[in-house]
Amino acid sequence: MAEDNTKANVQAQFGKNARNYVTSNTHAKGEDLQKLLEISQVKGTEKCLDIATGGGHVANALAPVVKEVVALDLTTEILAAAKGFIDSNGHENVTFVQGDAERLPFDDHSFDVVTCRIAAHHFPNVLAFVREAFRVVKAEGTVLFIDNVAPERDDFDSFYNKIEKDRDPSHYRAWKKSEWYKMIEEAGFEIEESYRFKKHFNFNNWCQMMNLEPKKQEILTEHMITSSYELHDKFRLKINDGKVESFMGESILIKAIKPQM
Numbered sequence: 001m002a003e004d005n006t007k008a009n010v011q012a013q014f015g016k017n018a019r020n021y022v023t024s025n026t027h028a029k030g031e032d033l034q035k036l037l038e039i040s041q042v043k044g045t046e047k048c049l050d051i052a053t054g055g056g057h058v059a060n061a062l063a064p065v066v067k068e069v070v071a072l073d074l075t076t077e078i079l080a081a082a083k084g085f086i087d088s089n090g091h092e093n094v095t096f097v098q099g100d101a102e103r104l105p106f107d108d109h110s111f112d113v114v115t116c117r118i119a120a121h122h123f124p125n126v127l128a129f130v131r132e133a134f135r136v137v138k139a140e141g142t143v144l145f146i147d148n149v150a151p152e153r154d155d156f157d158s159f160y161n162k163i164e165k166d167r168d169p170s171h172y173r174a175w176k177k178s179e180w181y182k183m184i185e186e187a188g189f190e191i192e193e194s195y196r197f198k199k200h201f202n203f204n205n206w207c208q209m210m211n212l213e214p215k216k217q218e219i220l221t222e223h224m225i226t227s228s229y230e231l232h233d234k235f236r237l238k239i240n241d242g243k244v245e246s247f248m249g250e251s252i253l254i255k256a257i258k259p260q261m
Helices: 002-016 018-023 031-040 057-065 076-088 126-136 154-167 177-186 203-208 214-225 229-234
Strands: 047-051 068-073 094-098 111-117 137-148 190-202 238-240 243-257
Touching: 031 057, 031 111, 031 137, 031 190, 031 243, 047 057, 047 126, 057 068, 057 076, 057 094, 057 111, 068 076, 076 094, 111 126, 126 137, 126 177, 137 177, 154 214, 154 229, 177 190, 177 243, 190 203, 203 214, 203 243, 214 243
Parallel strands: 047 068, 047 111, 068 094, 111 137
Antiparallel strands: 137 243, 190 243, 238 243
16 A cells, blocks of 8 residues: 555656656766766667656666666556657657566566666555566666665764755655665665766755645755755755755765676
């Protein structure tokens, strides 16, 4: 029941804010997206799956350099927005499928490359998602995960996940880097490469992405401002005239390979 509620929250939040994710600079651009393309080492013959495609930026970037892309998302409005964006760029090799990242509607060994970028923190059972990615990728296939991560220190972890949850009820959990490595290896993958990226969040833009109402934004501001000096330092909080201007987070990109059995 809790998982169903989380997924309903995801559909509600992303459904009403679908267009924001297409136009978001954080999602549309970024060093992480360029690095993902670089290390994917695609040759043009691959069939790729982009899980929780969101605004469709990964699928859009892969489309010119691979044979076929399947863009999957839980939310119909997001899929429609992604389709409009990708179609407008002239890509004709992308198909769109509504589906659950934790129960992928595909046969075993269906894809050469599987990607998932800035989405897994919304999944209530992220280990099920990792195992599903392992199931649908071919032997010696590549999986590329990108997501925001929480710091290893527990109080920093709690602070970051709380502010994300207060901003966006569909946020489930940003995992620590160590937790990601453990889940990926436990699922059977071998990790080949890993990269860390600093993420600068403009507070107002960050709130507007979710159309956060003014009262909740005030409560979130108060919580951040009154947090400890250590938290201010860790997250590079910039405060001006009683308002949060920005803060710093981080994300990771992990390239993993499914070994030949």
